[in-house]
Amino acid sequence: MSDSVLLTHLKAATMVDTASGYGLIKDAGIALEQGQIRWVGQIHDCPAEIAKLPTHDCGGRLVTPALIDCHTHIVHGGNRAQEFEMRLEGASYEEVARAGGGIVSTVKATRETSEEDLLEATLRRADALISEGVATIEIKSGYGLDHDTELKMLRVARAVASARPINVSTSFLGAHAVPAGADADSYIDDICIPTLKTAHAEGLVDVVDGFCEGIAFDTAQMRRVFEAARALGLPVKLHAEQLSNIGGTALAAEFDALSADHVEYASDADAEALARSGSVAVILPGAFYAIREEQAPPIAAFRKHGVHMAVATDWNPGSSPLGSVLLAMNMACTLFRLTPAEALAGTTRSAARALGFSDRGTLAAGQRADLAIWDVTSPAELSYGIGINPLHKRMFGGQFDAD
Missing domain, CATH: 2.30.40.10 (Urease, subunit C, domain 1)
Known part of the structure; x- marks a missing residue:
């Protein structure tokens, strides 16, 4: 044409x-x-x-x-169908994680999968999103939790944009979980931050992310990661208030984060802080659905304070094996009572904002x-x-x- x-x-x-x-x-x-x-x-x-x-x-x-999926984990090895069965038998997301499942089990599979095989699997997932009108996706690392595998994941994410007609924004998620047997503080200082610096030097990182939660990292640990990101000139975003409220959303707002994601346990004060910082609340109904969460994000508070709301798949092998942006939109409306207009804005205009893009959406x-x-x-x-x-x-x- x-x-x-x-x-x-x-x-x-x-x-x-x-x-x-x-x-x-x-x-x-x-x-x-x-x-x-x-x-x-x-x-x-x-x-x-x-x-x-x-x-x-x-x-x-x-x-x-074109649609934008602003929160995905589509680079990963293996799957966690067995944990799906565990949750159906009554185990909570936190219980699965503490039993050695969850993120840690995917880390093992991802470390053992070659870069070529990771790319092949990731392209199949990207193709599914493209088939629904998606033209921009965010892809996170975070299933390596060591220097070499985190870099491998980011190289695969970059390669997706070369192999398919798709824009890719990469997020360094080294602070995703504490590796088995490791000390959280030592991991942040000795592995996570040095790997971030290497990834930045190699041009592999667009945004820095983390998981601020009782089963992952606290606000003091995430603050160190965010300070390292700021020193490198990189924007930040944060998995915050998914399972409890430990101050992650307030930390994200303090650092003018592009977004705070999940936010089921965010408060009215958190919503007000996001509005002041201009940060987007990324709504992830796939995880809410898959882990059978009962605490919904404070949509009314986000509306009251004028917080931009994005909607994304959170496509990952454990808590949100959801490969459809259109279904995420439906779920955001059905489960959280977003309007269809809010859901479409959440996968276009607000999703672009959540990735720091002003030229799309x-x-x-x-x-x-x-x-x-x-x-x-x-x-x-x-x-x-x-x-x-x-x-x-x-x-x-x-x-x-x-x-």
């Missing part, structure tokens, strides 16, 4: 931050040029010079920004031409369907995916 094209005969959910929710334009046109959006508006308002472009008829379909002039074209009549259908994928076509950088 030409580098310049005018998409016609469509409805555009622009997802610009307006009171209308979707920013919906009926009888719309979208002009693309050299991988960017040049113009969006009602087709009868199309400027004369844009009307001369080659056209592509979208058949009356809905066009949205809306349909507006100057944005990347990453689009999703859907066989639906209204945007609400994207959150309404359960196990339904209505994607017609995905555009990446202004080019349609090959059939």
Whole structure:
């Protein structure tokens, strides 16, 4: 297809931050040029010079920004189906972890898996997300917990963007769990932070993450990691308040984190702190569902304080083996009562914000031409369907995916 094209005969959910929710334009046109959006508006308002472009008829379909999965762990070895059985038999997420399962079991499998095999498995997962209109994914390390494996995971994450038409943001999650038999403080100082410095020097890290929880790292330990990230000029985000409230969200806000993720046990004060810092609350209904959590995120408090809410899969082998952004949207609505407009904003505009991107997530002039074209009549259908994928076509950088 030409580098310049005018998409016609469509409805555009622009997802610009307006009171209308979707920013919906009926009888719309979208002009693309050299991988960017040049113009969006009602087709009868199309400027004369844009009307001369080659056209592509979208058949009356809905066009949205391509989706963004802003929290994944898709680089990993093995699976944890056995722990799924344990939880069904009554074991809690914390009990599984303390019994040597959880993250630690995936660490063993990931260390034992070659870089080539990790990439092959990761590409299959990336393909599943691409098939649902996703054009940007975040991928974390965190299943190595040693110098070599953490770097291996980040190299695999970088390689995904070379092997597929997908944007990848990498997060160093060395502070994901305490390795078996290790001391948490010694691990942070002797393994985690030195590995972060090496990964940064090799250009493998975009963001620094951590798991601040009673079964992982406390706020003092995470503060040291965040201070190291700040010294390297790297932004931070944090798994916070998933199982309890130990101050992780407040720490994230203090460091102007891009996001605080999970946040089931966040308080009204935490929501106010996120609003002040501009940090995004990333809602992860897959983990809530899989571990049968009963404490829902404080959605009302986030709304009250104007906190941006993103929605993501948290695709990982243990607590959220969820490979569908569309299903995550449905679950966010069904389990947490997000509106369909909030769910779509959560996988477009707010998800971009959670990764520090300002060039995607809306349909507006100057944005990347990453689009999703859907066989639906209204945007609400994207959150309404359960196990339904209505994607017609995905555009990446202004080019349609090959059939």
